[in-house]
Amino acid sequence: MIPLRQRSRASGGKAVPNQKTQIVVVGGGAGGLELVRKLGARYGRKRHDIILIDRNLTHIWKPLLHEVAAGSLDANLDEVGYGGHAVRWGYRFFNGSIESIDRAARTITTMPMLDERGDEIIGRHSIRYDYLVMAVGGISNDFGVPGVREHAMFLEDR
Structure with a gap:
């Protein structure tokens, strides 16, 4: 593993005073959760900003x-x-779903969160990253069997 340094890729790799390296992990499944746990334990909050x-x-x-x-x-x-x-x-931890990723600007945008009536309760957020890990896992396959998607419970549905 390459040690992380206090720098921002958005600044062309130059040191930015008082700006922590921001590591964003999308997906809190087994892989993403273990990664943020290990990064948090190793680097902590002082040197890096780790976001799940x-x-x-x-x-x-x-x-x-x-x-x-x-x-x-x-x-x-x-x-x-x-x-x-x-x-x-x-x-x-940030509760949300991903709407878009702007690789050039090194930002990730989350979708607005809606209540049961469809009213927006939390707006879009743009989150800067120096390192982005996509640990979104997978979804169950219904193999095209008629009725499965409508009537089965899938692992990701809980």
């Missing part, structure tokens, strides 16, 4: 979902809340 963006507020380890279905695991007790996890491990 996920559309959910919590993470549940998907390989344990069969135990939730069988009733031997309580998903409400075994979920990891990103907010508390972020405080413990030295990163910041």
Whole structure:
């Protein structure tokens, strides 16, 4: 691993006084969550600004979902809340979904968050990054079987 330095690629790699290296990880699944935990533990908040963006507020380890279905695991007790996890491990959590990435400007824009009526409760945000990690995982495949998409519950649906 190449050590991170106090610089901003947006400034052409030149040192920017008092500006932390910003590492943005999109996706709080198993890979993204482990990455921000390790980065936070290693670099902390003093030298780097580590941000996790996920559309959910919590993470549940998907390989344990069969135990939730069988009733031997309580998903409400075994979920990891990103907010508390972020405080413990030295990163910041931003709840949202990605709308666009501007690679030239090194920014990522999140979509506005809407309530159940469709009213905007949180507007778009533009987040600067020096390093961007896309850890969005995957989605279940219905293999084109009629009715599956409408009637099945998928792992990512929780």
